Amino acid sequence: MKYVNADRVLPKTLIQEIQKYIQGGLLYVPAPKSQHKKWGEQSGSRKMLSRRNTAIRHSFAAGSTVDELAEQYCLSSDSSKKIIYTKS
Numbered sequence: 001m002k003y004v005n006a007d008r009v010l011p012k013t014l015i016q017e018i019q020k021y022i023q024g025g026l027l028y029v030p031a032p033k034s035q036h037k038k039w040g041e042q043s044g045s046r047k048m049l050s051r052r053n054t055a056i057r058h059s060f061a062a063g064s065t066v067d068e069l070a071e072q073y074c075l076s077s078d079s080s081k082k083i084i085y086t087k088s
Contacts (some may be wrong), residue, residue, distance in 0.1 A: 053083045060084045 006015050012023075018027070039047030056069050070080040 056080065056083050 002067045038046065052073065056073060059069055066077050070077045
């Protein structure tokens with residue numbers, strides 16, 4: 001998260017109003033709910049895990065065992081089962 005000085009982006013009257021509540025501290029201003037993204041959407045992690053999970057399901061359907069897939073993808077057998085048996 002990038003630090004931005006309020007003096008550079010906010011009107012003086014708004015800064016004075018905010019200073020009634022906090023002075024010299026850090027204030028987080030959240031994005032509107034309409035702009036919230038799910039975990040991993042911005043970094044690409046969500047897409048990468050989706051591709052990995054699809055590959056695991058295809059390998060299982062092609063005959064790989066749960067234990068083989070767990071070893072190949074550095075997962076526990078339980079995690080591999082969850083991926084295989086959960087619809088995405």
